[in-house]
Amino acid sequence: MKKFALISCAAIALVGDPDQTSLCVVDTWNRDAVAEACKEGQKVAFLPGYRGGNENGQLSAQFAAINCDHRYVIALTNGGVSCIYKPIKPKPAKSE
Numbered sequence: 001m002k003k004f005a006l007i008s009c010a011a012i013a014l015v016g017d018p019d020q021t022s023l024c025v026v027d028t029w030n031r032d033a034v035a036e037a038c039k040e041g042q043k044v045a046f047l048p049g050y051r052g053g054n055e056n057g058q059l060s061a062q063f064a065a066i067n068c069d070h071r072y073v074i075a076l077t078n079g080g081v082s083c084i085y086k087p088i089k090p091k092p093a094k095s096e
Helices: 002-015 031-037 058-067
Strands: 019-026 042-046 075-077 080-084
Touching: 019 031, 031 058, 042 058, 058 075, 058 080
Parallel strands: 019 042
Antiparallel strands: 042 080, 075 080
């Protein structure tokens, strides 16, 4: 267990600290829309609120999977998500 903790700390140290000075607030889980509004490493809050449709938390889970850096804590509820922004990178299409 201690070895894992040391490896995790070393990996985080290599990528730098997240930006704790600003917050990006979005109401969509869409990767492209969030990329326009937020910078990688910045805190982001996904608050779908007025749009509805997140009653069972599926949008929150989808947002976290697509837009959150899973090396850091992710606060996820049915009402939204707060995390460090790091979008997924789509794989290039295979040429035939």
